[in-house]
Amino acid sequence: DNSKKVTSFLDSSQFIKLHCGHTLFEDSKLQDTTFPLTYITATRRHAWLEEAFIPWLSERTGVSIGALASVKTGLSEIFTNIDDHSRQDIGGTFAQHFPSRGVVVTALADFGLGIPALLRENDHQGTDAELILKAVEEGFTTKSNPNNRGAGLDTLIRYIVASLGGKVTIYSGHAIVEFDRGDKILVTSQVLSDDSFCPGTLFEITLPAAPEAYPEDEDEGDLEW
Numbered sequence: 001d002n003s004k005k006v007t008s009f010l011d012s013s014q015f016i017k018l019h020c021g022h023t024l025f026e027d028s029k030l031q032d033t034t035f036p037l038t039y040i041t042a043t044r045r046h047a048w049l050e051e052a053f054i055p056w057l058s059e060r061t062g063v064s065i066g067a068l069a070s071v072k073t074g075l076s077e078i079f080t081n082i083d084d085h086s087r088q089d090i091g092g093t094f095a096q097h098f099p100s101r102g103v104v105v106t107a108l109a110d111f112g113l114g115i116p117a118l119l120r121e122n123d124h125q126g127t128d129a130e131l132i133l134k135a136v137e138e139g140f141t142t143k144s145n146p147n148n149r150g151a152g153l154d155t156l157i158r159y160i161v162a163s164l165g166g167k168v169t170i171y172s173g174h175a176i177v178e179f180d181r182g183d184k185i186l187v188t189s190q191v192l193s194d195d196s197f198c199p200g201t202l203f204e205i206t207l208p209a210a211p212e213a214y215p216e217d218e219d220e221g222d223l224e225w
Contacts, residue, residue, distance in 0.1 A: 011024045011028040012034065013031075014036035035094065038092070039091070040079075041090050057207075060209060062210070071207065074159060078091075078156070082112070091110045092108070094106070105204065105205070107203065108205075116128040132175055140152070158185070161179050167181065167204075168204070168205055169204040170203055170204075173197065176192065
């Protein structure tokens with residue numbers, strides 16, 4: 001039927017096996033272009049990036065691991081936000097390489113409180129889209145402890161979009177906010193219908209899969225955001 005391609009993709013990406021313990025189809029196998037759905041606890045975050053995801057991303061894009069240091073830092077910042085703000089100890093990740101489009105799309109999500117609800121708890125007012133935009137302003141944080149403040153989502157967006165020419169889309173509550181390339185960062189927002197809702201927060205990051213889009217190898221120890 002019309003949904004068979006979708007079901008086959010979910011099966012080959014290990015989504016169904018992760019939740020049911022087995023695949024639906026005997027011939028289902030993980031494709032080289034797919035990084036399977038994975039759940040990661042806070043204690044495993046660094047090891048997952050270092051040992052699993054960044055090496056896979058390097059292989060798929062042809063970009064050296066050293067040149068992906070800022071991407072690694074940005075993804076780590078999203079996990080920091082999940083740890084600090086979502087009230088969940090676990091996040092989900094998935095990635096797909098689209099060779100015909102020359103991009104890798106990565107998703108990182110949690111099913112915690114969500115950005116709009118969190119900001120409203122801290123006395124910020126506005127629509128869900130306005131509150132997502134507030135959360136990515138430079139220097140913004142809801143954490144009172146300075147030791148818990150990371151690089152900031154604004155820096156992640158500037159690097160991915162302005163420097164690499166990629167795209168960042170944030171889904172949370174009843175809003176979708178997209179940061180895309182252009183002469184300057186182009187921001188568009190969409191309001192979900194009353195019966196559509198994103199629990200927690202999902203970051204969808206589109207990265208170029210071309211070595212020339214990335215800087216020379218970076219010394220991660222000297223990296224400053």
